[in-house]
Amino acid sequence: AQSVTQPDIHITVSEGASLELRCNYSYGATPYLFWYVQSPGQGLQLLLKYFSGDTLVQGIKGFEAEFKRSQSSFNLRKPSVHWSDAAEYFCAVVHPLGNTPLVFGKGTRLSVIA
Amino acid sequence: DAGVIQSPRHEVTEMGQEVTLRCKPISGHDYLFWYRQTMMRGLELLIYFNNNVPIDDSGMPEDRFSAKMPNASFSTLKIQPSEPRDSAVYFCASSWRTELQGPQYFGPGTRLTVL
Numbered sequence A: 001a002q003s004v005t006q007p008d009i010h011i012t013v014s015e016g017a018s019l020e021l022r023c024n025y026s027y028g029a030t031p032y033l034f035w036y037v038q039s040p041g042q043g044l045q046l047l048l049k050y051f052s053g054d055t056l057v058q059g060i061k062g063f064e065a066e067f068k069r070s071q072s073s074f075n076l077r078k079p080s081v082h083w084s085d086a087a088e089y090f091c092a093v094v095h096p097l098g099n100t101p102l103v104f105g106k107g108t109r110l111s112v113i114a
Numbered sequence B: 001d002a003g004v005i006q007s008p009r010h011e012v013t014e015m016g017q018e019v020t021l022r023c024k025p026i027s028g029h030d031y032l033f034w035y036r037q038t039m040m041r042g043l044e045l046l047i048y049f050n051n052n053v054p055i056d057d058s059g060m061p062e063d064r065f066s067a068k069m070p071n072a073s074f075s076t077l078k079i080q081p082s083e084p085r086d087s088a089v090y091f092c093a094s095s096w097r098t099e100l101q102g103p104q105y106f107g108p109g110t111r112l113t114v115l
Helices: none
Strands: A003-005 A010-014 A019-021 A024-026 A032-038 A044-050 A056-058 A064-068 A073-078 A087-094 A108-113 B005-007 B010-013 B019-024 B029-038 B042-050 B053-056 B065-071 B074-079 B088-096 B110-114
Touching: A003 A087, A010 A019, A019 A108, A024 A073, A032 A064, A032 A073, A044 A056, A044 A064, A044 A073, A073 A087, B005 B088, B010 B019, B019 B088, B019 B110, B029 B074, B042 B065, B042 B074, B053 B065, B074 B088
Parallel strands: A010 A108, B010 B110
Antiparallel strands: A003 A024, A019 A073, A032 A044, A032 A087, A056 A064, A064 A073, A087 A108, B005 B019, B019 B074, B029 B042, B029 B088, B042 B053, B065 B074, B088 B110
């Protein structure tokens, strides 16, 4: 069965520190991959997506993600976190040839401390 | 584009009452999705439509829930009768016509509280 795992429920980082949020998937083929951010009281906003090609993907708000086929991972990174990055982050995957929509992970809550 | 529009943003009702949530997808998007988000269960897909036709409603929790899409620019999610356990944030999302596998664009959500 298709699945996506975000191993970390909650992460706390200091402002200015680097960030990496983990996402692992279990699929028969290389899926399409997405990262979304949900700020408090808001809907989910697309940060970036990977369909094919360059495995390092740049997104909005200074985020990037790297697809690693050998590790079945699509980790989200940011070199320097700002207090406004505090939010919930969701990884999502979908089979490129399937007939089912995106499957979302359970999310990782990011707290940023001064 | 205004993005996905949902109304109301907040709804407080009493148990047993009918609740109707509304969604206007992004113009030109042919897929529309309804989600429910709670602390306990996370983000759950309830139902999705393609070209106004319901494709998969297996996520709808009970017969008390129903969804319609009478035209390309409007959808409703109805709960009748409502129960306290229906309290959640309900999101609507839409995506392009050929992209079930493409990114979804979310509305701001409706926070429902059933007393």
